[in-house]
Amino acid sequence: MRILSLHTRQLIWRGNPPGLFLEAVALATALVMVIPIIYVLVRGIQGGPGRWLALLDGRIPLLLWNTLSLTVIVTAGALLIGVGAAWLVNRSDLPGRSLWQWILALPLVIPPYVGAVSFIIIFGPRGVVQNIVSGFPFNIYSFGGAALLLTLFTYPYVYLVVGAALKRFNLNYEEAGMMAGLSYFKVLRKITLPLLRPAMGAGAILVALYVLSDFGLVAMLRYTTFTTAIYYQMGSFDRMSAAVLSVVLIFLTLVLLWLEYRTRRRQRFFQGNASYSCTAPVPLGRGRIPALAAVIAVVVMALLLPLTILLFWSYNGIAGGALDSRFWIYAHQSLITAGFAALGCAVLALPLVYLKSRHPSLVSNVYEKLALGGYALPGIIIALGLVFIFNQYLPGLYGTPVVLVLAYVIRFLPQAMQAESSSLSQVSPRLDEAGRSLGFSPRRVVTGIILPLIRPGILAGMALVFVSAIKELPATLVLRPPGMDTLAVRIWIEASEGFYEMAAPAALLIIIISALPLKWLISKF
C-alpha cells in the first residue's frame, strides 16, 4: 500500500516529488484560500428554490442590469481614455509627452472610494459647486456619477497595458501600410488598433473585473450593484440571500476570468520581433491643442481635483483637530494589520511558488490556481465566507484581528506570489543543483541559496500586499473587531456621516502610502 502511494506520488509529480512538509504547507495554504469561497457557494446553493426564485424574479435582474450596464460603460470609457492617452504619449507629438507619460498613470494610487469622497465634497448635493451654482444639474449620486468616477480611476489599467504594447510595437506593419498608400488614419484603423486588440482586451478585462468587485465607490455614491447589495443584505436579516447573490457574482467573475484566459491564449501569436526604431512621432497638426486639452482634462479630473480637495479639506480638518490621538490609533491599527498580512503573504507564498518553479506538475499548477481564487473575487464575498465559517466553527477566533489578517492574506496572496515567482524564475535551477552537489540538503539549498537571491522579490511582494491591505474596505468593514477600525474604515464612517474634513487626512495618508510602491505597480505591466 505504502509502496503504491509512493509510486503514485512519483507519477503525479513526474518523478520529482517535493518534500512532504513543503507540499503539506502548500496544500494547506491553497485550501485555506478557497474554503471561504466554496462555503459561500454551498450556502448559496442551499439557499433553497424559494429564495432563488424570489431573487431571480425581483432583485437579480435589476442587479444584473445595474452591474452589467455600469461594467460596460466604464470599460468602454476606460478603453477610450486609456487607449487614446497611451497612443498620444507614445506615438504622437503631444507637447510634453514624456512628462504626461507618467502623470497619466498616477490616478492608480488613488483608491476609487477615496476619489469618490473628494468628488462628493465638490459635486455632492450640498457640495462646493452646489453652494456656488445652486441648481447645478449634475447629480453625483447617480449612474452617471458612478460611471464617470470609476472610469477616471480605472483607465490607468488600460493605459498601462496598451502603453506597454505600444512600446514593443512592431512598426514594420504600419510602415507597410503607409507605403501601400493608406492615410495614417486608415493605418490606425486597419493595422494599429487591430494589433493592439489583445492588449486592449487585457486592459478592458482588468477594468471590468475591478468594476464587478468595487464596493467603496459605488456604495458611497449610493449606486446598487451586486457588491453593495450583498453588503446590505448581510446587514438586513437574510444572510442566505447574500450568499445567493454572491453565487451570481462569482459566476459573473468566472465568466470574465475565462474571457481573460482566452485573450491571453490568443495573444501568443502576436507579432514577431519588435524592430523598435526611433521613428518620428505622428504629427497631430491642428489636433495638438485639443489633444493636449483632453489630456489635461483627464489629469485634472482624475488627479489634481481629488488631491487638491483632499489637501484643502485635510488642512481644515487638521486645523480643527482631526489628527488627534484617535487618528494615530487608527493609523497604527492599519499598519499592524496590513503589516501582518504582508508578512503572512510573503511566507505562505513561498512554498507555492517554489513548488511551481522547482517541481512543475499538474498538482503544483492546481495549488497555484486555487490560491488565485481569493484575488479574483470581490472582497465582500471573502468576508461573507469568513463570517460564516468562523462564527459557526471557530467562535473563539471570530471577531479577533486574526480573521481580518486572514481575509487580507486570502485576498492578496497572489500579489506576493507574482513578485516572488518572477524573482525565482531568474534564479537558475543550476544553482540548486550546484548546491546539492556540494552536499547541501534541499532545505539548505532553499534557505542558503534561493531565499537570499529572491529577497528583492519577497520585499516587493510584501510592499504590494501591504498597500492593498491598507486600502482594503469591504472585508475590513465586515470583519473588524470592536475598537479596531482602520484608516479605510474611518474614511467610510466619517464620510457617510458627512464629516469630510475628518475623512480627508486619512484619505491623504492612504494615497501617500499607496504611492510608495508605485514603481513596482507600474513595472508590473
Added chain:
Amino acid sequence: MILLKSKKLIFLLLVFIFGLFILSGCGRTGSPEGELVVYNARNETFVKPLLDRFEKETGIQVRILSGREELVNQIIEEQNNVRADVFISNDAGAMDFLRREGLLAVNGSALLESIGGQFRAPDGSWVGLSARSRVLIYNKDLISEEEMPQTLQELADPAWAGRFMITRGGNSSMVTHVAALRLVWGDDATREWLSAVKDNAGAIVGGHTDIRQAVGAGEFEFGLVNNYYYHLQLEETTGSNVGAVYPDQGPDDMGVFVNVAGLALINGAPNEENARRFIDWMLEEEQQAEFSYYSKETPLNSEVRTVEEARRIDQYKVMDLDLADLGPLWNDARALIEESGLDLGI
C-alpha cells in the same frame, strides 16, 4: 553567513506566528477594570465624548464598533457567540425587535424610573434617553404656521401635491414611524396613506439632512423630519428661517410620534457587570443631558436640561402608545412600505 540568513527566516516565521497570538488576544487583557464592548448604531461623534468620559471615570476600557442598522443583524448572528455588551440605537423598533428575539437581558435598575414607561421596555432591557419626534419643518418665507397642515393625515390631500418632501421608505426613522401608524390606523389605512403621500411628495430623498437644507433654501415649503433636524437647521447661517409644526395636537388627534434613541443590554454580554454599570451611569442626569445635547434631540426626562429652541417632551401631545408594542409591527413594516409603492431606496 548562510546560516544567518536561514535563522532570519525562521525568526520571521516565529514573529508571524507569535504576532497572530498577540493579535488574537489584542486588547482583551487591557485594563484591570475590564472592558466594555459597545455596538453603536448612532452617529459616532455624538457618542464618543460620553464613552471617553466613562472610560476615564471608571478605568473600564471601551471598545466601539460603529455601524448602522446592520448591527442589529450582527447581534442576531452572534447570539451563540456574543461579543457586544451594550447596543446604542437610534430606534426603539430595532431595540424592541431584539428584545422579542430574546437577545436582550432583563434590567431591574431603579434608575430606569426616570424615563417614562412608554419609552422603555417593560423588562428594562432597553431604555430610551432622547426623543426623536416626527415633526414638519417649514420655510417661514413660503408658508405660515397657520397655513401648514396640522395633521399628518392631511399630507395625503392632493392640495399639498408637490409642496413637501419625505425621505425614502427605507430610512429607519420612516420605517418605525410607519410601524407606529400601523398600530394607530391599521395596515390598510396606513398603506393607502403612504401611497397617497408618495404621490403627493414633491421630492423623495435619501435622508433628513437633504430635507432640512432644501426646505431652508426654499426649494419646498415643508418636509417630514425628526425634531433635531429642525434644531440643526436653525443654526445654519443661511436658510435658517424655518419653523416646526408638531402635528396632530388637537383634542381628538393622535399626537406626535416620538421615537427614541437609547441603550439596550445584550443577553449573555461578556462584560455584563460593566454593561449594567454603564447603563446606570448613562441614566444619571448629567449624562442624559449630554446624550441628547450633542445630537440636538430632546431628553425624555423632562427634568433634564435641553437645547433652548427645543420643545420639551411635556410641551406637546405625544402619541399614546408603548414603543415596546412596535417590535412585531416594525419587522415587516418595510414590506408594507414596499407594497404602498414607496421605494425603500432611492
